[in-house]
Amino acid sequence: MRAALSKPSTMQFMKFAVVGIISFAVDWALLVFLVELCHADYLLSTTISFTASVILNYALSMRYVFDHRDDMSRKREFTIFAILSAVGLGLNDVFMFVGVTVLNIAYQAMKVIATFCVTWYNFFSRKKFLAGAAK
Helix, strand or coil: CCHHHCHHHHHHHHHHHHHHHHHHHHHHHHHHHHHHHCCCCHHHHHHHHHHHHHHHHHHHHHHHHECCCCCCCHHHHHHHHHHHHHHHHHHHHHHHHHHHHHCCCCHHHHHHHHHHHHHHHHHHHHHHHCCCCEC
């Protein structure tokens, strides 16, 4: 347990959090823009905004948080990332649907809750399948 809380892992998670905050800002802004100004459905808007933020998150994470694994091609790395992201998108959309449609929580509040939950999945799945050494 102590190794899991080591300083490199803590620093890596802090960098991941900063990248996540930036990605969330893009996700949130695009979601609100699509729903409020374009009058798009909240679930379609959630999917579009999440996808845009994932692309940004990938670029920033691979540059600032995780090193490229020498034993993995960029194509394979991106394929694994896309699969993990698709699972994250599915989780995000399920949280949004249940929260907004079933529990009648405002989509903006539910987006915060969904993001918090999916962030943990994203960090640990990417760390396990994609990460080289911590930067």
